[in-house]
Amino acid sequence: MANNEAVEVQRHSDGRIARGERTREAIVEAHAELLREGVLKPTAKVIAERAGVSLRTLWLNFKDLETLLEATTAYWLDADAALRQAIDPSLPLGDRIDQFCRQHALRLEHLAPAARSAALGEPFSPALAAARRELIRRLRRDLLETFPAELEAAGGVDGALCLGLMAAASGMTWSFARDDLGRDAADATELMRHTFARLLRA
Incomplete structure (x- = not known):
């Protein structure tokens, strides 16, 4: 019993x-x-x-708003991770640029609603600030894994090339193209691809 x-x-x-x-x-x-x-x-x-x-x-x-934001940012970060696919670094440069920009544009577009909201609360929320740092870390990792030879030859993670690519692929640049300039996702993706090509082939 x-x-x-x-x-x-x-x-x-x-x-x-x-x-x-x-x-x-x-x-x-x-x-x-x-x-x-x-x-x-x-x-x-x-x-x-x-x-x-x-x-x-x-x-x-x-228990409070910050705890809810921690759970919500984890939800968005998990969804972003699910969209990521490794890109073969041995592919020709043009193929890697195209694959990276298409994939990264998809991820940025998916995260855009959360990014717009986070911009309002990030200065006051450790959870939102931590999520931004994690996205920056992921972007840097993806660039280093996709363009290892090019970045190593140009100063590595702290070199101007890496910083330029990070700026071109940042959520802020995506928001500028989509929200401020009113471009559609295809145009914003092409802007990123064009910038990558110019930087990586310079």
Whole structure:
């Protein structure tokens, strides 16, 4: 009998944990959906309503806004990582430039809603600042893995070539092309590719 009771208690505990995880996932996904729709600074009440939970439930799962932002940035970073594909560094330079720019443009476009929102809150949020640092680290890594010979010959990670490529592929440059200049994603991608070609072949 004791064993049956222990199994029932464990099952109840597992079910409660699973429900809690589903609730947290629903809240994070609701937050992400609102950002995609252009609601760049949704309130906790709006997020809770979109997730179909009470405001009290939201704060039971996330103790404060920063904790929610930590979960949301992890969601976006995981999605970005899933879009990444390694590029063979032995391919001809032109092929590597094309593949890198197409892939990176896709990732930037995917992250754009979160980036627009983060620009409003980053000065006040350690989670958002940490997410930006992680994206910069990923960009530097991807450049070094895709263009190792070219970057090594031009001063490595601290050389002007690497810094120029990072600037050309940055979220800020993408936002400038897409939001400030009003270019579509294809034009913004071509701008990146053209800049890469000029820098890498100089």
